[in-house]
Amino acid sequence: MHPRAIDLSLGRLTEVLTRLQWRRPALPVITVAGTNGKGSVVAFCEAILAAAGCKVGTFTSPHLRDYRERIRVADRNVEDAQLIAAFERIERARDGIGLTFFEYNTLAALLILEASQLDAWILEVGMGGRFDAVNVVDPDVAVVVSIGFDHMEFLGRSLDEIGREKAGIFRAGRAAVIGSRDPPAVLEATATALGAPLKRLGMEFDYTRSAKLWHFRGLRWDLPDLPPPALRGDQQYENAATAIAALEELKLRAPVSAAAVVQGLTAVRLVGRFQVIPGKTAAGATAGPTWILDVAHNPAAARVLAGNLRSLPSRGRTLAVCGILADKDADGIFEELAASIDAWLFVSTDGERGSTGESLAARFGVQRGASLVGSATGVYDDIPAACAAALAAADPHDRIVVFGSFHTVGPALAWLEAGGL
Numbered sequence: 306m307h308p309r310a311i312d313l314s315l316g317r318l319t320e321v322l323t324r325l326q327w328r329r330p331a332l333p334v335i336t337v338a339g340t341n342g343k344g345s346v347v348a349f350c351e352a353i354l355a356a357a358g359c360k361v362g363t364f365t366s367p368h369l370r371d372y373r374e375r376i377r378v379a380d381r382n383v384e385d386a387q388l389i390a391a392f393e394r395i396e397r398a399r400d401g402i403g404l405t406f407f408e409y410n411t412l413a414a415l416l417i418l419e420a421s422q423l424d425a426w427i428l429e430v431g432m433g434g435r436f437d438a439v440n441v442v443d444p445d446v447a448v449v450v451s452i453g454f455d456h457m458e459f460l461g462r463s464l465d466e467i468g469r470e471k472a473g474i475f476r477a478g479r480a481a482v483i484g485s486r487d488p489p490a491v492l493e494a495t496a497t498a499l500g501a502p503l504k505r506l507g508m509e510f511d512y513t514r515s516a517k518l519w520h521f522r523g524l525r526w527d528l529p530d531l532p533p534p535a536l537r538g539d540q541q542y543e544n545a546a547t548a549i550a551a552l553e554e555l556k557l558r559a560p561v562s563a564a565a566v567v568q569g570l571t572a573v574r575l576v577g578r579f580q581v582i583p584g585k586t587a588a589g590a591t592a593g594p595t596w597i598l599d600v601a602h603n604p605a606a607a608r609v610l611a612g613n614l615r616s617l618p619s620r621g622r623t624l625a626v627c628g629i630l631a632d633k634d635a636d637g638i639f640e641e642l643a644a645s646i647d648a649w650l651f652v653s654t655d656g657e658r659g660s661t662g663e664s665l666a667a668r669f670g671v672q673r674g675a676s677l678v679g680s681a682t683g684v685y686d687d688i689p690a691a692c693a694a695a696l697a698a699a700d701p702h703d704r705i706v707v708f709g710s711f712h713t714v715g716p717a718l719a720w721l722e723a724g725g726l
Contacts (some may be wrong), residue, residue, distance in 0.1 A: 321395065334426045336439060339448070349571050349573055353548065364439065366501070449472065451484055453605035455634075521660035579598075623645060646706070659712065
């Protein structure tokens with residue numbers, strides 16, 4: 306439908322929406338951008354709002370295993386019939402207008418969410434912000450979680466350039482929530498120039514931690530004695546605080562109680578973000594290596610993963626099943642994780658952006674067929690083969706980390722659930 310997989314523009318989308326006679330519903334919308342942490346912030350917002358009794362719609366990307374994961378209505382993946390009906394409407398309306406995959410995806414989400422009679426929407430930016438398809442919707446609260454180096458061929462080569470693109474989701478008179486303590490100055494400058502009220506981690510909102518609990522302080526809410534977020538990793542406290550800072554800005558039909566925040570923090574689930582799966586025997590007893598799944602796919606995310614691995618005690622080795630897309634900074638990812646990994650299993654990833662296990666291993670000077678001993682490296686054609694090899698090489702006290710891409714973690718999770726353990 307379009308000659309390029311990525312073509313950042315809002316013109317085509319706007320024209321099709323006009324033909325569809327689509328109108329933004331009068332309900333609260335949160336839009337979330339950032340290099341890393343977007344999915345976690347969306348998940349926290351969704352879980353807390355659901356605990357408060359709100360019917361929430363979310364649009365996220367990419368998916369791990371099933372396209373329907375991208376559009377969720379009231380905590381359920383979109384149904385096939387809803388998608389097909391939306392696709393048919395889009396086909397009739399576009400009438401020759403070329404649409405990228407993500408534009409088509411976004412149109413379907415907007416049609417489905419509009420028809421679902423929801424209390425709030427949460428939209429996750431796919432790439433950048435200013436020209437990302439979700440930016441056709443004016444948010445009531447715009448969140449930028451973090452700024453790092455990723456998609457530089459589209460967003461720019463400096464943090465200021467990347468930050469300027471992500472700040473494109475800010476709107477005049479609407480809260481601009483910044484979920485990092487040291488953001489590029491361009492984020493604040495853009496919000497100020499627009500007249501978007503700033504909410505910055507460490508200034509307008511913050512949190513403190515004690516041995517077992519934590520305390521959120523914002524402009525409107527003061528929430529002591531909060532339980533640890535159910536999502537693992539120290540970074541999740543920042544993500545949870547950022548989500549709460551966004552939620553306290555919403556004008557909902559009923560207020561969000563402190564009890565709903567507590568319930569949401571403990572109920573939240575997000576597959577593939579430092580997801581720890583204990584090894585099991587056929588009888589269900591704990592045995593074999595622990596599996597850790599993480600979609601870390603850029604140096605900043607790899608740095609967080611390395612920190613999380615250091616904070617999680619392990620009596621054995623750490624083996625990595627690693628598949629990284631060709632347009633990612635593999636060298637930067639390796640540099641962040643090199644000290645945390647004892648053995649590498651490099652695997653090929655599918656798709657036009659995929660890379661081969663050989664190309665990744667070549668950076669280490671390792672050839673196919675190397676013995677998986679100590680810090681040696683293996684090369685595999687697909688994720689199930691790499692996971693099986695890691696399991697065969699691991700001792701019961703070892704852990705196997707699968708990371709590098711949604712294209713790596715999704716197939717690994719399917720393999721594990723199909724009986725790989």
